[in-house]
Amino acid sequence: MTTRRNFLKKVTATSVVLPLISTLEESCAQKQADRKLRVAFCGLGSYARRVADAMKDSPNCIVAGAISGTPSKLEEWAKKYNFSKENCYSYDTFDNIKNNPNIDAVYVTSTNALHHPHTLKAAKAGKHVICEKPMSVTVKEAEEMIAACKAANVKLLIGYRLHFEPFTRELIRMRASGELGQISFVNATMGFKIGDPNQWRLKKEHAGGGAMMDVGIYAINGARYATGEEPIWVAAQELKTDFEKFKEVDETITWQMGFPSGVVANCATTYNFNNFDRLYVAGNKDYYELYPAFGYGPLKAKTGKGEVNQPVVTHQTVQMTGMADCILNNTPHPNCDGEEGLKDMKIIEAIYQSIANNGAKVMIKY
Structure with a gap:
């Protein structure tokens, strides 16, 4: 039986507990927000x-x-x-x-x-x-x-x-929204003239490969997020001008990647010259060009409508902020997990296989 006294006790207890719960929740939320x-x-x-x-x-x-x-x-x-x-x-x-x-x-x-x-x-x-x-x-x-x-x-x-970088994110948004229309062509290049001939990047034991492993991966990944597809075949060619410096690793590689929609991406990477940093995406409604596209920035972009206006950021700051949020709060990541890395590795292996087979087309299995 509920008496007036019991009722008052319950009301009093509730009036004390609810603010306490609210305070604890706010405190926990603040701690979560403050956590690094x-x-x-x-x-x-x-x-x-x-x-x-x-x-x-x-x-x-x-x-x-x-x-x-x-x-x-x-x-x-x-x-x-x-x-x-x-x-x-x-x-x-x-x-x-x-x-x-x-x-x-x-x-x-x-x-x-x-x-x-x-x-x-x-x-x-x-x-x-x-x-x-x-x-x-x-x-x-x-x-x-x-x-x-x-x-x-x-x-x-x-x-x-780059998956956290604003100009790159804008390309992905425009492609996904249909603003570029049906993608018909992609050109992706990344390379530079490497210096010290004794550095670890030129030793296969440490690097695993040369320009392809180091910066060619940007062109691979860029073509993938430019199309929103995964390539199903590659055909690749290798060129060396300095056989002594690049006796263990690749110097310059050009390759083509075919996508399920029929799009073919023409790509290249090098350790032999500079000013080789561009991503061009052509659709039947508009194009998107990033130049520079893959370096530390500032990146620049334009479409058929003119210059693209996005904030210039420090790439590693926004990357680490986003990744910390993913780890601490389990927020979705913009395709930057191990599965994403594995896909690029499968493509790289297919490229090296094609080179070993005189540029023959190699199908990719995921």
Whole structure:
């Protein structure tokens, strides 16, 4: 039986509890909003520093640790980015990162051939992984990386910074909305004149390949997001002008990719000359041209209506902000996971297979 006294007790209790629940919810929401993804970098080369510096302007991620085979670099990073020396690891002590609750994710920025073992180590330690492109040097390795992250229940994201970049996003939006009409032709090129002949990028053992692995992947990925399709065949040709410098890896490669709709993308990559950075997409209603298209920027774009107006951003800042949101809040990512990286690796392997077979057409299986 409900008495007036019991009723008043219930009302009083509710009046106290509801504001408390509301306060707790607001507090939790605020904590979630204030939470930052704590990232340790694995491999402390120039690109790792570029990303780490860009993260200073990100609202939701911080540099929290480092993994390197060079003690002086670890000391320098800890001082520069203000994290504890307890968050520094050598490659030999990498596995111990599993015991560190102050690191959420590992950004693998080591040489291409080390992406696979370092990703497996990070996943085994229970850390989310962001891996620089190319995600691996073989399809088999890419598949193993995806499987390891799934088994550990951690996310695997690939450093496709352009998937977060405004001019690139506008191209994807216009293509998806139909503003360009039916896509009929794509031209994608990316390359530069490489310097130091002794650098790791020219050693197959470390790089896995040459211009194709390093920057040709931009042209592959660009043609894919320009069409919204996956290529079903490739045919490729290789050219070398300096057989000594490029004795282990490719110098210049041209290739064609055929898509289910009938579109053929003409693509090229090189380590032999500069000013080779363009993506041109022709539709029956309009065109979209990015030039520069794949470098660090500022990117520029135009259509048949004139210059495209989009904000100029630091690519790595918006990339890391978006990826942190994906990891922390499980928000959708713009096609930058391990599956995306695997598709590019399958295309790269098909290109090398075509070259080995004198430019013969190679079908791609996904």
